[in-house]
Structures are given as C-alpha cells and as structure tokens.
Amino acid sequence: xxxxxxxxxxxxxxxxxGGGSVHAVKDINLDIGAGxxxxxxxxxxxxxxxxxxxxxxxxxxxxxxxxxGERRMNEEPPNTRDTAMVFQSYAVFxxxxxxxxxxxxxxxxxxxxAEIEAKVTRVLEQTGLEGYAKRSPNQLSGGQxxxxxxxxxxxxxxxxxxxxxxxxxxxAKLREQMRVEIRELQQRLGITSxxxxxxxxxxxxxxxxxxxxxxxxxxxLGTPQxxxxxxxxxxxxxFIGKANIVEARIAGKNTIEINGVSIGVPLVPELPAGAEVSxxxxxxxxxxxxxxxxxRGIVRRVMFLGNIAEYLVEVDGLGxxxxxxxxxxxxxxxxxxxxxxxxxxxGSIHILG
Amino acid sequence: xxxxxxxxLRLLARDPVLLVLLTVIALSIAVFVVYPLVKVFMAxxxxxxxxxxxxxxxxxxxxxxxxxxVNSLSVAALVGIISVAIGYVAAFVLTRLEVPGKTLLHYIxxxxxxxxxxxxxxxxxxxxxxxxxxxxxxLGLNDxxxxxxxxxxxxxxxxxxxxxYLSLRGVLASLSPTxxxxxxxxxxxxxxxxxxxxxxxxxxxxxxAFLVVFIESMADFGNPLVLAGAAFPMLAPQAYLEITGSxxxxxxxxxxxxxxxxxxxxxxxxxxYLAKRQYITVTGKPTASTSKIVSNPMKWLLxxxxxxxxxxxxxxxxxxxVGAFTQVWGFNYTPTLAHFxxxxxxxxxxxxxxxxxxxxxxxxxxxxxxxxxxxxxxxxFPGRTALEFGSILSFAVPGTVVGIGYILAFNAxxxxxxxxxxxxxxxxxxxxxxxxxxxxIAVLRQIDPSIEEAAQNLGANGLTTFRKVTLPLIAPAFxxxxxYAFVRAMTAISAAIFLVSANWNLMTVQILNQVGxxxxxxxxxFSVVVIVIVLIAIGIISFxxxxxxxxxxxxxxx
Numbered sequence: 001x002x003x004x005x006x007x008x009x010x011x012x013x014x015x016x017x018g019g020g021s022v023h024a025v026k027d028i029n030l031d032i033g034a035g036x037x038x039x040x041x042x043x044x045x046x047x048x049x050x051x052x053x054x055x056x057x058x059x060x061x062x063x064x065x066x067x068x069g070e071r072r073m074n075e076e077p078p079n080t081r082d083t084a085m086v087f088q089s090y091a092v093f094x095x096x097x098x099x100x101x102x103x104x105x106x107x108x109x110x111x112x113x114a115e116i117e118a119k120v121t122r123v124l125e126q127t128g129l130e131g132y133a134k135r136s137p138n139q140l141s142g143g144q145x146x147x148x149x150x151x152x153x154x155x156x157x158x159x160x161x162x163x164x165x166x167x168x169x170x171x172a173k174l175r176e177q178m179r180v181e182i183r184e185l186q187q188r189l190g191i192t193s194x195x196x197x198x199x200x201x202x203x204x205x206x207x208x209x210x211x212x213x214x215x216x217x218x219x220x221l222g223t224p225q226x227x228x229x230x231x232x233x234x235x236x237x238x239f240i241g242k243a244n245i246v247e248a249r250i251a252g253k254n255t256i257e258i259n260g261v262s263i264g265v266p267l268v269p270e271l272p273a274g275a276e277v278s279x280x281x282x283x284x285x286x287x288x289x290x291x292x293x294x295x296r297g298i299v300r301r302v303m304f305l306g307n308i309a310e311y312l313v314e315v316d317g318l319g320x321x322x323x324x325x326x327x328x329x330x331x332x333x334x335x336x337x338x339x340x341x342x343x344x345x346x347g348s349i350h351i352l353g
Numbered sequence: 354x355x356x357x358x359x360x361x362l363r364l365l366a367r368d369p370v371l372l373v374l375l376t377v378i379a380l381s382i383a384v385f386v387v388y389p390l391v392k393v394f395m396a397x398x399x400x401x402x403x404x405x406x407x408x409x410x411x412x413x414x415x416x417x418x419x420x421x422x423v424n425s426l427s428v429a430a431l432v433g434i435i436s437v438a439i440g441y442v443a444a445f446v447l448t449r450l451e452v453p454g455k456t457l458l459h460y461i462x463x464x465x466x467x468x469x470x471x472x473x474x475x476x477x478x479x480x481x482x483x484x485x486x487x488x489x490x491x492l493g494l495n496d497x498x499x500x501x502x503x504x505x506x507x508x509x510x511x512x513x514x515x516x517x518y519l520s521l522r523g524v525l526a527s528l529s530p531t532x533x534x535x536x537x538x539x540x541x542x543x544x545x546x547x548x549x550x551x552x553x554x555x556x557x558x559x560x561x562a563f564l565v566v567f568i569e570s571m572a573d574f575g576n577p578l579v580l581a582g583a584a585f586p587m588l589a590p591q592a593y594l595e596i597t598g599s600x601x602x603x604x605x606x607x608x609x610x611x612x613x614x615x616x617x618x619x620x621x622x623x624x625x626y627l628a629k630r631q632y633i634t635v636t637g638k639p640t641a642s643t644s645k646i647v648s649n650p651m652k653w654l655l656x657x658x659x660x661x662x663x664x665x666x667x668x669x670x671x672x673x674x675v676g677a678f679t680q681v682w683g684f685n686y687t688p689t690l691a692h693f694x695x696x697x698x699x700x701x702x703x704x705x706x707x708x709x710x711x712x713x714x715x716x717x718x719x720x721x722x723x724x725x726x727x728x729x730x731x732x733x734f735p736g737r738t739a740l741e742f743g744s745i746l747s748f749a750v751p752g753t754v755v756g757i758g759y760i761l762a763f764n765a766x767x768x769x770x771x772x773x774x775x776x777x778x779x780x781x782x783x784x785x786x787x788x789x790x791x792x793x794i795a796v797l798r799q800i801d802p803s804i805e806e807a808a809q810n811l812g813a814n815g816l817t818t819f820r821k822v823t824l825p826l827i828a829p830a831f832x833x834x835x836x837y838a839f840v841r842a843m844t845a846i847s848a849a850i851f852l853v854s855a856n857w858n859l860m861t862v863q864i865l866n867q868v869g870x871x872x873x874x875x876x877x878x879f880s881v882v883v884i885v886i887v888l889i890a891i892g893i894i895s896f897x898x899x900x901x902x903x904x905x906x907x908x909x910x911x
Contacts, residue, residue: 015357058806060364077367078809091807095825104821105811149807156811 002192003068003159005032005055010064012050012216024050026216027064032209037186037193039203042213043239048196049164051213055194056162057081068159084153085162088169090145092137092152098124099133101148105156123155126185143174150182154189161186161193167202179206200240204228212236230267230350237280237352244286244321248279248351256351259317261294263346269353278352283310283322285348288334293341297321299334309333313340358735365734371815375728378721379736382743384768385783389758390750393613396606396761408607421586422611428502428577428587429570429615432509433563439510439662440517440562441555446659448525449644450652461663463515464670467891469844469883470575471864473511475876476669477504477580478868479676484683486672500582508576511669513569514662517562524558533646543646551646557627564623568616572751574847575861579868588612589753589847596757596851606761609754620749676877692878700879703858708886710774710859711842714781718838721782722789723831727823729790730797731805732815741794745787752847755784760851772854780848785841789834796830797823825901832898839890843883 012025025047032038040048053059055066057078066073073081084105093101099120106116124130127147137145146166153161163182167175183206186193197203203210204224212219212227212235220232231237234245250271251257255264258279271277287293288311297315309328313321323342325331334340365372400408412418443462447455465473481488481499488494528551536546577587588608596605647655680687696704728734729741747755759780763770770776804826808818824831846861853862860879867876 056806056810058809060360075367077814078806079812079814083810085807085810087803087807089801089803091801091803093804093807093822095822095828104808104813108812108817152807152811 002034002190004034005030005160005192005194006065006067007031007051007055008065008067010051010054010066011062012047012054012059013062024216025054025061028216028218030211030218030221032192032194034192035190036208037183037195037206039195039197039207039210040213041197041200041203041210041239042219044198045215046213047216048198048211048213050216052085052162052164052194052196055160056083056085081160082156082158083160083162084156084158085164086146086149086153086166088165090142090149090169092140092145092148094137096137097133098129098135098137098140098148101137102151102155104152119155120151123151126154127151128181142170143178146170146178150185154185154191158191161191163193163195163197165197166195168197168199175202182206204240212239214239229348231280231352233352234278237350242283242322242324244281244283246279246281246318246321248277250275250277256349259295263294263344263349265346265349265351268351271353275353280350280352281321281344282348283324284308284326285345286321286323287343287345288313288323288325289341289343290334290339291341293343295342297340297342299336299338299340302333302336304328304333311340313342315342361734365732368815371728371732374724374816375732375734378725378728378744379740382740382783385779386743386747389755389762390613392761393606393609393754393758396603396757397610400603408603409611411604412607412611417586418591418608418611421588421591421608424502424581424585425571425588425612426615428505428509429567431506432513432570433567435506435510436514436517436566437521437559437563439514439658440519440521441559442655443514443518443659443662444521444525445644446652446655448522449530450647450656452652452656458659458663461666462518462659464666465512465515466519467840467844467884467887468670469861469864469880470512470573470846471579471861471868471876472673472880472884473508473669474576474579475676475864475868475873475880476672477508478873479672479682479877480668482683486683489683498582500580501585504580504582505577505585505587508580509570509573511665512573512576513566516569517566520562520565521555521558524555524562528554530644533644537645543648546646551644561623561627564619564627567619568623568749571612571616571619572753572847574751574753574850575865578865589751592753592757593850596760602757602761605757609751609757612751613754616749616751673877673880676874677881679874682873692874693882695875696878696882700860700863700875703860703863704882706857707843707860707883710777710781710857711839711890713774714778714785714842715835715839717778718782718786719789719831719835722786722834722838723793723824723827724819725786725790726793726797726827726830727819730794731802731823741790744790747784748787752784752845752849753851755780756848756851759848771852772856774857776852777849777857777859780852781838781842781845784845784848785838786834788837789830792830792833793827796827800826828898828901832894835894835898836891839894840887843887843890 007028007030010025010028011023014022014024016022028051040051042048050059054061057073057076061074093104096104102120102123103116106119124133127150129144129147129151132140132144137148140148149166166182167178170178179202195206207224209221209223210227211221214235220227220236227236227240231240237243237245246258248256248258250268250273251262252273254266254268255262256268256277256279269277295315295318297313299311300314300320301312303310308324308326311323311325311334313323315321321342365375397408398404398406446452447459477499478485480486481497483489485499488497488499532550532554533546536550537543541549572589574589574593578590578593581587581590589612592605592608592612595601595608676682677692678688678690680689680691725740725744729737759776760771762768763776770779805818805822808822813821844861846865849859850862850865853859860883864876864879867873867879
C-alpha cells in the first residue's frame with residue numbers, strides 16, 4: 001500500500017570543503033497525502049534534490065523527522081525504504097538488458113521466476129517497451145531509457161515514487177509526452193509521488209500540489225492554480241510564470257491606486273488606506289489597444305512566438321511591462337516605437353502586502 | 354570533527370557486511386603493509402641488541418655503501434631521463450601521427466612490461482657479454498666488459514621505457530589537438546606550437562613518468578644483480594647480499610631504509626604535487642586527430658626512432674628464444690631441447706609453485722583492489738584518506754624493503770609465516786594491489802554514482818550493489834588489476850627472493866640461480882616458459898571477463 005509522507009522540522013547541513021558549512025535544507029515541514037503527486041520546484045541550489053535524497057535515504061537529515069505513514073524513517077537505509085526513484089541521468093544499468101534492468105529489484109526479493117517474468121512483461125507493456133526486452137540500454141534513445149528507469153521503479157510497487165528531474169535530458173516534444181504519461185501512470189497506480197523539477201511548466205502540468213523552494217526554505221505550498229493566482233511573495237510570483245510587479249497604494253475597500261489610476265480588485269489584504277503594496281499583473285491579463293486605456297506606453301520590443309506576441313512596453317511613469325497577446329496573427333502586431341494603451345484585467349490582479 | 358566521524362560510522366553500520374569488510378581490509382593493510390615497514394625501520398636502529406644510530410653512521414663512513422647510494426641514484430636519474438625521452442617520442446608518434454603499423458608497434462613497445470625480470474639482462478649478456486654475439490663474435494673484442502654503469506642503464510631503459518611510454522600515452526591522448534590547431538591558427542610556427550603549447554601541457558605528465566621510472570629503477574633488483582658487477586655496488590642487491598651473504602639483518606635493514614627514502618620522496622612528489630597539476634583537456638568530443646605540428650621529414654625521423662626501439666625489443670626477445678634452444682651460447686649453436694628438459698624436470702616444482710602462487714594471489718588481489726576503490730570513491734568513513742594511502746603505499750616501497758620487512762615481521766610470534774605459501778601470496782597481494790586500486794578509482798570516478806544509488810534504491814545492500822553493479826561496470830579496471838597481479842606474481846623477484854623456501858620456490862629465483870651459475874641457456878628457457886604462461890593467462894582472463902560481461906557493450910576493453 002502507498003504511504004503518506006510527513007516531514008517535521010527537517011534540516012540538512014553539509015560540511016563545506018573550505019571549512020564552514022552549507023545549510024541546504026532549513027526546517028522544512030510538509031504533509032504529503034497518500035496517493036498525491038507533489039512537486040518540489042525551485043531554482044538550482046534551492047535544496048529540492050537534497051530533500052528528495054533524504055526521503056530516499058541517500059542523505060541523512062541533520063535534524064528533524066521523516067515519517068512514511070506512522071513509521072519514522074530517519075535511520076532506515078535506502079535499500080529497505082521501499083521507495084523507487086527515477087534519476088535525472090536515468091541510471092539504467094548499462095551492463096544489463098532492458099528485461100534484466102526491470103527485473104533487478106524483483107530478483108533481489110527472490111521472487112519465483114514465473115512471477116518475475118509476468119510482472120516485468122506487464123510493466124514493459126504499460127510503459128510502451130514491449131519488444132525491447134532483449135535490447136541493451138545503449139541501443140535505446142533517451143526517452144526509451146527513461147521508460148526503462150520508470151518501469152524498473154513501478155514494477156517494485158513501491159510505497160513512494162521519487163522523481164529527480166527525470167525529463168530534463170529529453171528534448172521538448174518528448175518531455176511533454178512523457179510528463180503526460182507519468183501523470184497518467186501515477187494516477188492509475190495511485191502511488192504517493194514526489195517530483196523534483198526546476199521547470200515551472202512541468203510542475204504546473206503534473207502536480208496535485210507544488211512546493212516552491214528557495215535557499216532551503218519552503219516559500220509556498222499549494223495547488224498549481226492557487227500558486228499562480230495568489231503567489232505568496234514576489235519570488236513566487238516571478239518564478240511561476242511571468243509577472244509585472246508594480247508599486248501600488250491601497251485606496252479603499254477593494255480598490256488600489258497605481259500611478260494615480262484607481263482600479264477595483266477582488267481581494268485586498270487588510271491594510272489601512274495609503275499603505276504601499278505590490279500589484280502582480282500577469283502579462284496575459286493586460287489588454288493592449290491603439291487608443292483608450294488606463295495607462296499609456298511606447299512599445300520597445302516585439303517578439304512574435306506564433307501562439308502569442310510578447311511585447312515589452314515602456315509605461316509612462318511605471319517602467320517596463322511585459323504584455324502577451326494571444327493569437328497575434330489575427331490581432332495584428334504593434335511595431336516597436338508605436339504608442340499603445342494598456343488596460344490590466346482587474347479580476348486577475350493580485351496584491352502583495 | 355569526532356561528531357562527524359561518529360555519524361559517518363553510524364551510517365556505515367547500517368550496512369554491517371560492509372563495515373566488517375572495511376575493518377578487515379584496514380587491519381590487513383596495517384599488518385601486511387605498514388607493520389613490516391615499521392619492523393625494518395626498528396631493525397635499522399637496533400644493532401646488537403642496542404638502540405643506536407651506529408648503523409647509519411657506519412653506512413655513511415664506508416665507501417662501499419656511499420658508492421652504492423650514489424650509483425643507485427645516478428642510474429635511476431639517467432634511466433629516468435632516457436626512458437622518458439623514448440617514451441615521449443613513442444607516445445607522440447603512436448597517438449598523434451599518421452604512420453603505418455601503429456598497433457603492432459604499440460604491442461611490441463609494451464612487451465617488456467610482461468616479461469620476467471632477467472630477460473633484458475640475459476639478452477644483453479648473450480649479445481654483449483664475454484662470449485656475446487656482437488662483442489665477441491662480430492667485433493672480436495676480448496677486453497670489453499658490459500658489467501657496470503652502462504650495462505645496468507641499458508638493461509633498465511629497455512625494461513622501464515615501456516612504463517614511461519604507457520603513462521605518457523595517456524597524457525598525450527588526453528590533450529586536445531584543437532589547442533595546437535588554435536596556436537597554429539593565430540600564427541605560431543610548428544616549432545613554437547610544440548614548445549609553447551604541447552610541451553608545457555605535457556610537462557606534469559613527463560615529470561610524473563620520470564618519477565615513476567625513477568622509483569622502479571631504484572627498486573630494481575634483477576638487472577643490477579646480473580649486470581652491475583662487483584666494482585659497481587648498488588643499494589638493492591647490496592641489501593640482499595648483506596642478509597643472505599653476511600646474515601647481517603640490521604645492516605640490510607639500514608640499507609633498505611636508505612633505499613626507501615628517495616623512492617618515498619619521489620612518490621610523494623608524484624602523488625601530491627604533480628597529480629594535481631595534470632592538464633586534462635577533455636571536451637567530450639573525440640580528440641583523435643592527427644597532429645599538424647610535425648613536418649614530414651621530422652615525422653619520419655621520429656617514426657624511425659620508435660621503430661628502432663621496437664626492433665631492439667624484438668631482437669632481445671629473439672635472442673632469448675634462440676638462446677633457450679641453443680646448446681652453449683658463444684661456443685656451440687647446435688639446436689637443443691636440453692634446457693627445456695631441465696626446466697620441466699629439475700625445475701618442475703618451481704613451475705608448479707609459481708603457478709599456484711600466481712593463481713591464488715591474482716583473484717584476491719583483483720577483487721581487493723576493486724573493493725578498496727569502491728570504498729574509497731563511494732563511501733564516506735573516518736580514515737578514508739589513510740586507507741587509500743596505505744593501500745597504494747606499497748607501490749613506492751622497493752621490493753627489497755618489503756622482503757626484508759616480511760622476514761622481520763613474520764618470522765616470530767605473533768604471526769609466523771616464513772616458509773609458507775601464505776607469506777608469498779600475502780606479499781604479492783598487498784604489493785601489487787595498488788595498480789588495481791588506482792585504475793579502479795579512475796574508472797569509478799567517471800561512472801555516474803546514481804547507477805549504484807538506483808541499485809540501492811531497488812533494495813540492494815552495499816555488497817550486493819558492489820557485486821551486481823559496480824564490479825561489472827568497472828570490468829576494464831578489474832581486468833587490468835587481474836592481469837597486473839598475475840604478471841607480477843609470475844615475474845616478481847626483489848621481495849620474493851627473501852620469502853622463497855625449500856617448500857615454495859619460484860621460477861624467477863630459478864632464473865637468477867641459473868644466471869648466477871652461468872647457465873644462460875636454462876635461464877632463457879625458464880624465461881620463455883614464464884612469457885608463454887603469462888600470455889596464455891592474459892588470454893584466459895580476458896576471455897573470462899568478456900564472458901562475464903557479455904551483455905555489456907558499453908564497457909569495452911582497450
């Protein structure tokens with residue numbers, strides 16, 4: 001059966017070669033429900049991989065506790081934790097063929113031959129590897145190797161599945177396809193999964209919940225929608241998607257003022273009128289027109305990306321804003337240097353106190 | 354700090370098998386590598402039951418010993434320089450130039466590495482001795498003597514230039530040729546490119562190769578014993594003579610310490626200074642490109658030098674083979690099988706003993722080497738650096754020192770091993786394991802650790818991971834460790850000569866005895882048998898390893 005995971009006050013301090021120490025993971029508390037897929041997302045060096053490796057048992061926590069269900073796992077060696085990990089580099093055994101790679105863990109459990117055969121065959125089918133059983137790993141493409149790594153994990157029917165940036169070595173198209181497959185497989189099997197990535201699109205598309213980390217600390221925990229719509233701070237706002245962070249002032253109940261322009265917004269923190277706040281304006285929630293809008297600006301740069309056009313607009317008195325316009329082929333492009341008017345969609349503005 | 358050590362041990366204790374193994378290995382290294390050295394050192398300070406420095410004072414006062422030190426040092430220095438020059442040219446030609454017959458030349462050049470210790474010395478006697486083919490029969494010289502400085506130098510260059518070649522080959526192969534291309538591209542001449550780019554980049558490698566040859570030359574026992582002659586004392590044979598001839602253990606030990614100091618110094622420089630200064634310009638792209646910095650005439654000149662060395666090697670071996678089938682060299686060239694009859698009749702026991710010692714010590718040495726490499730690279734534990742150092746220390750300790758150490762350490766309680774098979778096996782295992790360890794470490798450092806983590810993650814404990822994943826992945830290093838251990842066990846003399854007994858005798862010692870009593874034909878026949886066994890064994894080891902890793906197409910042997 002799959003397990004929930006509970007992390008209580010977990011810390012990891014590495015001695016650094018120069019003498020001092022590096023505090024890689026700082027006092028993290030997390031509850032991961034059974035069967036959920038949770039992503040650890042953050043820039044490199046944020047401690048997400050260290051946290052994952054502590055869950056797998058490859059690193060020992062400096063302090064704090066780790067529970068699978070009710071069981072404390074701190075002292076449990078990695079080979080008896082019943083986790084299964086998909087590594088960034090696939091870590092497929094190069095000296096074993098596909099079948100033997102997948103059968104590796106089962107053989108260590110001394111299962112009967114016929115059972116191993118049956119399980120491996122079924123998992124190879126599930127992962128689209130039927131017909132590759134006798135291949136050697138170096139005859140496989142990167143995507144196929146990643147499937148072998150995945151098959152090798154799920155055949156073990158582990159309590160917890162761990163993914164360490166599993167798709168970062170694949171090309172863009174394959175990456176999208178694989179993340180759909182991983183998500184479907186995970187939901188079908190219902191195994192608690194922790195997925196490390198630095199790619200926010202991957203995190204958004206695959207997760208039940210996202211944990212945003214920075215410098216060893218959890219910045220925010222929430223569903224993809226929550227995190228995108230209501231980022232807890234500037235870092236999260238900027239890291240998840242693109243954001244224009246604009247200085248604003250509380251003008252009254254559900255009203256803010258940006259550079260003298262009053263805008264009604266859905267949610268405003270309980271602050272006195274006149275308090276200075278930041279308004280998060282998403283680029284796709286800004287309307288651009290040739291005349292008539294709340295703000296005026298000059299187009300400084302246009303990038304045509306096919307599905308959208310990405311504008312950099314210098315807004316009078318407010319600096320540069322990013323604006324994304326969808327279906328630009330039909331809407332037509334503003335040229336650099338032309339004057340435009342901008343109108344943020346009030347319902348999408350998020351206020352940070 | 355002790356807190357870290359404790360937590361490291363606690364982590365390791367989760368894998369009890371590994372912890373036990375580590376303890377056993379650490380203890381054995383202490384007992385079979387370090388303890389004998391300590392015994393030698395103590396014996397050198399303990400003359401006639403008194404603790405004293407008299408041993409060293411006497412050594413400094415007597416001209417014989419002063420000369421022995423100076424002679425050994427100057428031979429080692431000159432042999433180092435010549436060997437590195439030959440090795441560099443050969444490495445450059447065979448890795449960077451487009452010339453015919455590269456593979457053949459490569460194998461001929463490294464052939465002396467697998468040969469028994471007296472091949473070159475006996476060949477030289479056949480060719481340039483009192484009844485030598487060249488000196489006596491061709492040139493008609495009556496008063497030419499090959500014995501002394503020049504004889505030892507020639508013989509050692511022939512023996513050790515291949516080692517310099519192999520090590521410099523690695524250095525030159527890892528230098529990206531695009532650096533030379535870049536220098537030429539911005540207007541340097543070929544000459545400038547070589548002296549300002551290629552040469553400086555290979556300088557640490559050159560120094561390192563020099564020191565390795567220096568260590569080997571200082572430690573060499575066979576060549577000096579045969580070719581130095583009475584008028585040219587050298588340290589290693591002198592220490593042996595003090596013990597077997599004059600039964601003066603403490604004098605032998607003192608000489609051994611004097612022999613040890615330059616070797617250890619060279620080893621320390623090579624390992625802790627030069628190793629950090631090697632320039633390896635790995636780009637991930639194939640670097641096999643032909644050098645453009647050599648003009649055509651220069652290319653063929655260098656090729657000529659390499660070919661000449663290869664011809665010499667071939668000639669030396671041809672002489673040994675012919676000599677083994679010749680009645681009496683210099684007088685009667687009638688073909689005969691008498692020498693081989695002697696080997697398989699009188700000498701049969703030593704053939705069997707040598708094979709048993711080699712067959713027992715090779716797998717132990719091979720697996721121990723890989724295990725130590727695995728522990729050192731992949732596990733964290735207190736004293737890891739000390740373990741690595743202790744396990745490769747014996748590379749720098751001359752065999753003579755080890756041999757004296759073993760008779761001092763294991764001739765009396767608590768551990769009595771003299772005259773047994775065990776003392777020979779233990780000596781060979783710990784003496785020749787460093788090469789396996791070093792190549793294991795080198796290969797393992799290039800293998801993604803997550804492959805082993807994946808095995809653990811799937812339920813394998815430390816030892817299972819080593820057996821089922823690590824060892825197959827480092828098969829090339831395992832192979833070279835096994836081959837090296839076997840070759841050395843078949844060809845070792847300097848330490849073994851102190852440890853053989855009536856029950857356990859070795860072929861190399863037989864060769865030495867035959868040379869000593871002037872029966873060069875028999876010694877040549879013994880050498881041929883050793884070479885044949887070694888070549889067969891390399892074939893068998895390579896076959897077994899290939900079978901064992903037959904799924905592996907990534908792990909291939911050079």
